[in-house]
Amino acid sequence: MTELTQEIAVAERTKRRKLPEAWFAWMLVAPAIIFIAVIVAWPLAETIRLSFMEADLGGEEFVGAANYADLLDSRKFHETVVRTFYWMFLSVGLKLILGLIGATLLNAAIPGRALFRVLVMPPWVIPIAIGCIGWLWLYNGYFGLLSGLGQRLGILDGPFEFLAYKQSAFYSAIVTDVWVGTPMVTLFLLAAMQGVSRDLYEAAWVDGAGRWYRFRRITIPQIMPVLVSMALLSAIWTFNSFEIIWILTEGGPRGATTTLIVDTYKTAISNYKFGEGAARAVIIVILLALFSLIYLFFLNKVNRKYGVK
């Protein structure tokens, strides 16, 4: 074969491959899309439809935007929205800080590192509902370790029920949420840190850069893409964190731990007000979509700054 015919043959093969590429790609993606459409999109459409209905066990009646109007007028709902964002920012912030500290510790070259890495994982690996049983007992004022220890050390005068007061219940729930979410953040940041080229550190070290300088100027910029995408995922999950609050406090005491998702569940499932619950669900989706868009805009900027595609 001459060079020319060979080239033509390659070109033809490329063409044959190129032509059905879009079709082939769609065939690969289609099963996942169809599945999601049935199990997520259909219920979502149904939720939007329900949100314009006065719906309960008795039946449905079209009421227009009344459900939304009620929510926008309700001061209690405004407080819930604010509380949910406060819950999300505080919890995600703590998860990222603790995750960063944890990953740095587990990345340090000290004996026992492999064991420590294993010991960090359990909260992530076990079912959330089971971890919460442990926390439920820890927070118990009479039989729990925290209250017992506090009294022994003289910090507390008597038994303290962590979940019985508005403030302490909210922050206790945050602590548990952080406990559930930190290991995964730690693991992903650790993986990102290990992906940073050693050459960079060595070059900096030769130039006399200290540990803190290397962390700030090499580690942080290098793991930034992972850090920001972890932050978004973590924010969405924390916003919708349901089981932890439900098992610990069911949104109480007096609504102190009621976030949007708990409010939605209470309205729709506990009180059978399907229409009003659906309106809340739609608002959750809208708020999260807005938040994500703003965040992704910010993410693009960060990525460009650090030269990531």
Place this chain on the structure above:
Amino acid sequence: MMDRYTIPQKIGLYIAVAIFLTFILLPFFEMFMASLRPLEHLFRSPYQFWSEDFSFQAYSDMWETVPLLGRYIFNSIYIASMVTAITMAFVVPAAYAFARMDFPFKSATLGIFLAVNMFTGAVLLIPLYRVLRTLGLLNTYWAMIVPGVAFLIPTGIWLLRSYLEKIPRELEEAAYVDGASRLYTLRRVVLPLAVPGLIVVGVAVFIGAYAQQFLFAITFNQTRELQPLPAGLYEFIGYQSVTWNEMMAAALVGVLPVMVIFLFLQKYLVAGLTAGAVKE
């Protein structure tokens, strides 16, 4: 040399690790302590750290209080395994397409997958219940498997796509030049190279499936024999009394099989995530 620490630095590091791990492991310690206390001692105030009557009695009694306990543990693992297998079957081809091919509406489709992350089961519970009823899946294993799969597909695609993008394209191009078809290349060139990534994504999906059974189980399934462990544990909240010590014992024993599996896989997990992070 660069990694060497002075003695005070080392001590500081170990103290920090100890504090971090105390926070992480405290609830497990508390559960273990509670499981050792006899029931009448459990509700004793003020709190006692140690007492003479600690025993492992609860670990044998629990099987009688909740006879189906073994079944619940099995159900949990079975459901999580099925969810993982089915999710991966959807995720692998889709992630490959997103990582390697150009097609119309690609980024829009990817965006839709990401958006699914925003709806947890709790948001869609009522309509989801109706959909599952229409499909005739209520009160079967499928009632807990199907929603689990749907909510894990996006995360799986997202994770695997970024891993696949890091496998050099040249290898595939070489296969095409030799006349290999796309499907053949996916099967014989890409997948073998992606094994570490597949393990990572598989384990992450399994953990997700294992962790999130509670809500679907209490909402979509009334059949006792099919309940997973997190839902089954609530049977210890019985007719007359709550046998908390047995509940704690059952919780710890119940998660043990998965912890052991995880212990073997964690090495690959960290290594796989790391490999995925290496730049081309």
